[in-house]
Amino acid sequence: MGRMVRGKVRRYSTEEGWGIIDSPDTPGGCVIQSPTVIDDPQLLTEGGSVEFQWQPLVNGKNDFRYYATSVSTVGSRPSFAGASWTIDPTVSPDDRMAAFWCEADDTDPLRMRIQMDQLLFIAAYSDARAVFERASLEDFLGDESAAVPLYEASLTGGLDTDRENQARIQLASSLRNVGRLHDALQVLQDFEFSNDYASARDAFAALIRWDLGEGSRALKTALQAAEPALGRYRRAIKAYAVELSDDERK
Structure with missing residues (x-):
């Protein structure tokens, strides 16, 4: 966590719940996100002097490179309201991430990016895991173009088996959403997924094949994804799926 420095509030909106502090220590501005860092946002007035601590903001939007981890008006006690869940030493990093x-x-992407930065700063995950979590966040926020290279970097960096399964499925989904259909299918075909993720793999493969205009193959793949839940009808559906393949060859 950065040392306590002084600055002035450039702007602050109680309705939007965020603002900017200007300080020589944070050129370009430092993002304030409440209630993450201050108990009473009403104390933040434009032009007012504040004391704050900051961290670098990775993948920040609008060119902001810093976020405040605590803010107080000059002479008052710093507040960490809303951020304590990220620094509670009794909570494991994985439990913090699960809670996140x-x-x-x-609907609040700035807050989510700031909190992700806080979590990753404290957790000391491997580089691959940290990049995977950032990719998942960009994906969740609908920025698949940003998520794709992050997923690819996480896979190159070496993930544990469970997260590699997740990363490949999520990468394939993001590639599909940006129109790279063949690449998406290749990501799913080049890896032996564990049983826990086989149905999800087949479901996404079915969507991709449908987008490629491969209707019968898409349906067959979707039926494969549903197989674990078919129970006594598994044999019949499997036979019908074979018929779909025969029809495609005609």
Whole structure:
């Protein structure tokens, strides 16, 4: 966490819940996100002097490179309201990350990016894991173009088996959404997925094949994805799926 420095509030909106502090220590501006860093946002008035601590903001939007981790008016006690869940030493990094995703809100992307930076700063994950989490966030926020290279970097960096399964499925989905259909299908075909992810792989492959105009193959793949839940009808559906393949060859 950066040292306590002084600055002035450039702007702050209680309705939007965020603002900017100007300081020589944070050129270009430091993002304030409440209630993450201050108990009473009403104390933040434009032109007012504040003391704050900051961290670098990775992948920040609008060219902001810093975010405030605590803010107080000059002479008052710093507040960490709303951020304590990210620094509670009794909570494991994975539990913090799970809580983050449970509370994820795609209508507030700035807050989510700031909180992700806080989580990753504290967690000390491997580079591959950290990049995977950032990719997942950009994907969740609907910025698949940003997510794709991050997913690819995480796979190159070396993920554990479970997250490699997740990363490949999520990468394929993002590639599909940006129109790279053949690349998306290749990502799913070049890896032996664990049983827990086989149905998800087949479901996404079916969507991709449908987009490619391969209707019968898409349906067959979708039926494969549904197979674990078919119970006593598994044999019949499997036979019908074979018929779809025969029709395609005619």
